[in-house]
Amino acid sequence: MTPLRWRLTRALLFTLLVSLFAADAADAQSIFKRARDAARRAAEREVESRTERAVENAVRAAFDAGEDAIECLFTDPECIESAQAEGSDVVLVDDDGQYVDRNGAPVGTDNATDAIVRAPAAQSGAASGASPSAAPGTGAWANYDFVPGARPLFSEDFESDYVGNVPSRIEFESGVMEVVSENGNQMLRFGDASAFAIPLPETLPERFTIEFDLYHGDDWNYTTLATGPLVDAEDGFHTFHGDMKNHAASEFRVADFFQTGVSEGASGGSSLQRKDAFLSAMVPVRIAVDGSYVKMYIGEERVANIPNADIQRTDRLLWAVGGEVAATDDGSNGPILVDNVRIAAGGREILYDQLLADGRVATQGILFASGSATIKPESTPTLGDIVRTMQQNGDLRLRIEGHTDNTGTPEANLTLSQQRADAVVAYLTAQGISGSRLEAAGLGQTQPAADNGTLEGRQQNRRVELVRL
Incomplete structure (x- = not known):
């Protein structure tokens, strides 16, 4: 016990003794109750403080260079995208500055890495000659x-x-x-x-x-x-x-x-x-x-x-x-x-034939940075097929649907899927496709295509679907 804490403790005991001598039995019981409650609250605050410090240390320890990480709101994809484009890791926080995962759920010492979005190069290493932040088709x-x-x-x-x-x-x-x-x-x-x-x-x-x-x-x-x-x-x-x-x-x-x-x-x-x-x-x-x-x-x-x-x-x-x-x-x-x-x-197919035959096509070829609506450059072939198909078939209209698995909250998944559908539409319009021919819909986890209980099923559910209108 530190000297300061010992002096405070002695002062508290002295005050209690004086109060006890001056009060009747009922007053003494009330004083003891208040003192016990105050001590419990102080202990709870100490535990909370230690937990917060432990979580912060665990999150920071998860980085190779924690001081270089950038804090972003988990609901701010622009901040996350900007940090990743600069090659920086991201620590996710909520509006109160608390560490959270990609869906806004609090993290603790046992899952501190869930508050981290790694820079692309840190996740898997930059491919030879490739820019991890390159836009599709460039x-x-x-x-x-x-x-x-x-x-x-x-x-x-x-x-x-x-x-x-x-x-x-x-x-x-x-x-x-x-x-x-x-x-x-x-x-x-x-x-x-x-x-x-x-x-x-x-x-x-x-x-x-x-x-x-x-x-x-x-x-x-x-x-x-x-x-x-x-x-x-x-x-x-x-x-x-x-x-x-x-x-x-x-x-x-x-x-x-x-x-x-x-x-x-x-x-x-x-x-x-x-x-x-x-x-x-x-x-x-x-x-x-x-x-x-x-x-x-x-x-x-x-x-x-x-x-x-x-x-x-x-x-x-x-x-x-x-x-x-x-x-x-x-x-x-x-x-x-x-x-x-x-x-x-499966693999590469003639997109227009699929749309004519089935009315909709589910693709695993449009990929996004983890937890965001940033389209990854590996999406180039699939996006190129969509652009060419719409250029060659002027009467074709599409609804772009974003779908997720059931990891995270339904609300967060719904928001993310809408952002991703919007991002695909934005890319297509930037390539010259009229916005009047496109719709965007985020459906989150509401329409699973497979069992979310397996890795394969969850992966199949994380998809973009093209629906002929």
């Missing part, structure tokens, strides 16, 4: 044409797994792997050559897409994926994960020294080239398959474009990593990190 994204499948078959961000465990939804085969936490995000880390399989609910269709974020850490590291069954190898060059007896007809490969693209198999075309963007940061890898046609992307750059790949299809995705994965004492190489795995049915 710069390096002008020729980007990847469109994700609309129906998720498998989605995993590793957030529901315990740190230190092997992910529960994969089939472990060999190696060293565990879920780790990096900068507030959980991801899968490989500490040695490893292999596993992802079970799928059905055989891969003719058209499907694969997406994941990847960090290699060493130019000898490699990541290989195969969608077909392994067959007897004809020679030592046609192998999967170093197995000299087996190989896949075609494999998707991401590597520097071993080259990136679609590898040659028993038949079909191949395309490989050296790429090192993933040696210094997490970068998105995207694969689009349409029959025998395969396109592969590292960040915004297309690295493979093959019309005659021999892509077999099963209900499992085989995944292997290798190279100099195990970190050395001098730190000259390091682990492989994987995050945000998504496998989906």
Whole structure:
């Protein structure tokens, strides 16, 4: 107890004693009650103060450089967008200056990172040569044409797994792997050559897409994926994960020294080239398959474009990593990190035909910055298809509907979905489409397309729908 607090305590006791001698029994009981209540209120204020300080410290500790973070109201997307455009992290607060999550709910010491919106480069690493704040259809994204499948078959961000465990939804085969936490995000880390399989609910269709974020850490590291069954190898060059007896007809490969693209198999075309963007940061890898046609992307750059790949299809995705994965004492190489795995049915289709046939199209290809209505540059192909379709069909009118999953409050989701629908309409009008041909509607979580109880369902529910009027 500090000297000041001790002096105050002695003064309070003296006052109580004097009062007791001067008062009758009833007065004494009242004095004791008031003193007890005052002490309880003081203790509650002390607990509240300590909790507030703990929350503030936890939020600030979640940043690599907390003093560089910008505070924004959780209801102010312009502030969030401006901060992200400058490459700054954002701390979300309410009107009273209290830390809240993206939906305005208070945060505590156990979920402090929910008050943070990371700058794009901090979330996944800037793609090679790409500007994280670039507008759709500009710069390096002008020729980007990847469109994700609309129906998720498998989605995993590793957030529901315990740190230190092997992910529960994969089939472990060999190696060293565990879920780790990096900068507030959980991801899968490989500490040695490893292999596993992802079970799928059905055989891969003719058209499907694969997406994941990847960090290699060493130019000898490699990541290989195969969608077909392994067959007897004809020679030592046609192998999967170093197995000299087996190989896949075609494999998707991401590597520097071993080259990136679609590898040659028993038949079909191949395309490989050296790429090192993933040696210094997490970068998105995207694969689009349409029959025998395969396109592969590292960040915004297309690295493979093959019309005659021999892509077999099963209900499992085989995944292997290798190279100099195990970190050395001098730190000259390091682990492989994987995050945000998504496998989906579908891909790029002729938009006008879909609208004529069904009257509405749900797309996963219009992407937004987390918790805001800022359209991400990866939306370029889908937005371009909409612009071209409306330019070529002058009588076509569309309602742009924003939909969310059930994460957060219904009110916040309704507001965000309306803001996102408005943002799409604003983009289309900026490209010359008359506003009289467009409507915007935010429906929040009121019209789910799938079960919100699964990752795949929630992802399918976060969508933009185009409705022919």
